[in-house]
Amino acid sequence: MKRLFAIFAIWLCLFSGLRTLSVAQDNQLSSQEAQKWADDMAQALIDNFWGASFKERPDRYFFNKMSQQADLGTGDYWPQAHAIDVITDAYVRTKDKKYFQLYDLWRQGMPRFNPNASQGRRRGDRWWNVFVDDMEWRCLALIRIYEATGETLYLNKARQMYADWIWTQWGPEDEAPWYGGITWKTDVSKSKNACSNGPAAIIAARLTQFATVDPDNEKNKSAEEYQNEAWKIYQWERKYLWNSDSGAVFDNINQEGKIGRFSLSYNQGTFIGAAVELFRLTKDPSLLDDAILTARYATGPMSRRNRGVLSDAPGGDGGLFHGIFYRYLANLIVLPELDETARKEFTDYLLHSATTMIRQGVNPETKLYAGRWRRPQPANEPSALNPHVTGCALLEAVCKVMATSEKNDAEVVADNPSESR
Numbered sequence: 001m002k003r004l005f006a007i008f009a010i011w012l013c014l015f016s017g018l019r020t021l022s023v024a025q026d027n028q029l030s031s032q033e034a035q036k037w038a039d040d041m042a043q044a045l046i047d048n049f050w051g052a053s054f055k056e057r058p059d060r061y062f063f064n065k066m067s068q069q070a071d072l073g074t075g076d077y078w079p080q081a082h083a084i085d086v087i088t089d090a091y092v093r094t095k096d097k098k099y100f101q102l103y104d105l106w107r108q109g110m111p112r113f114n115p116n117a118s119q120g121r122r123r124g125d126r127w128w129n130v131f132v133d134d135m136e137w138r139c140l141a142l143i144r145i146y147e148a149t150g151e152t153l154y155l156n157k158a159r160q161m162y163a164d165w166i167w168t169q170w171g172p173e174d175e176a177p178w179y180g181g182i183t184w185k186t187d188v189s190k191s192k193n194a195c196s197n198g199p200a201a202i203i204a205a206r207l208t209q210f211a212t213v214d215p216d217n218e219k220n221k222s223a224e225e226y227q228n229e230a231w232k233i234y235q236w237e238r239k240y241l242w243n244s245d246s247g248a249v250f251d252n253i254n255q256e257g258k259i260g261r262f263s264l265s266y267n268q269g270t271f272i273g274a275a276v277e278l279f280r281l282t283k284d285p286s287l288l289d290d291a292i293l294t295a296r297y298a299t300g301p302m303s304r305r306n307r308g309v310l311s312d313a314p315g316g317d318g319g320l321f322h323g324i325f326y327r328y329l330a331n332l333i334v335l336p337e338l339d340e341t342a343r344k345e346f347t348d349y350l351l352h353s354a355t356t357m358i359r360q361g362v363n364p365e366t367k368l369y370a371g372r373w374r375r376p377q378p379a380n381e382p383s384a385l386n387p388h389v390t391g392c393a394l395l396e397a398v399c400k401v402m403a404t405s406e407k408n409d410a411e412v413v414a415d416n417p418s419e420s421r
Helices: 002-026 031-049 079-094 102-113 117-122 132-149 152-169 194-209 223-241 265-282 285-299 318-333 340-361 385-415
Strands: none
Touching: 031 079, 031 340, 031 385, 079 102, 079 132, 079 318, 079 385, 102 117, 102 132, 102 152, 132 152, 132 194, 152 194, 194 223, 194 265, 223 265, 265 285, 265 318, 285 318, 285 340, 318 340, 318 385, 340 385
16 A cells, blocks of 8 residues: 555656646746846846946946845955846847946946955056956956947957966966966965866957957967967866766866865856857867766756756855856857757756746846745845846846847748748
């Protein structure tokens, strides 16, 4: 009898799970709905977190750590780059000037509110920060602002930061136990981390594409130099911090040569991002294989324990990690060379994540996401910046993937009119 009851319970759980999945698929976000939510959440980002949105602080060109001005500290510096990245996503998608007008203000605010600005001033650069990855996130944001606006001052600032403060942290290549790698933080015993190497490889690969823009800029390098540096950083991370069996990206290797064998979603994301950018430059199929394996580790084992989505992440640095992963997963999905089976697999994953967040995790009144997939933050309680940026990044990733898919479908119909019948 107990055995029959156990079998019935297992069958009931399976049926319930299938029914839940079916309901979720039937209630999946449409393209139009995803864009509307992306608009609303980007506006909520500005209204609730952009410091200058509040009348009593008109020159606070900085994204507050909490909504309702509950935390006006500026020590949480690195999320500023990701918040402006979401603004760039929204601007590229809509061409709405309300996003464009934030760029110059953000550029003014970063050195003003940098907690290491005084140390940076002594080095001749108020953008300098003791965290190398903080400067890397800014480089990536600046490159994207250049792409969106065509204004070379953003590109040249990224070049200068990469040349002066990022590539200088590579190696030495004969120094044990690292034999290369970009240092994570400059005021501690050396640690070579995924979070400083993945983004650095992306930066060098992106700068390769723009080496002919304002080529006489003193901090510019040749495309060949940038590409060689990107390849060198990527191969170092692949050798020391990547598990070629599972696709997991480990966190760091310390001064004793011990590897921190835990995996965080943003490190998965930037490894994918580096592989994708280098693939665009070289068309080396092994890079695509690396990216797919790493993406499957995040969408599989890392998401299995939370019903097909990444972990809840309501605060701290971790609240922003997932958004970085979604950004670079989307860049993989839209690659024309990606296998269609993998494209559908990763697209379905993104849509399931976004649908879960919108249906259950976003407060419909405030349009804020606080990092819990299935429980919205009450409107009368402050929300944190980091998880909301993650939510915005997820929606923008979905919009990008859907728009690319719709464009490709339209091109197929245009080339083959009989397909539309």
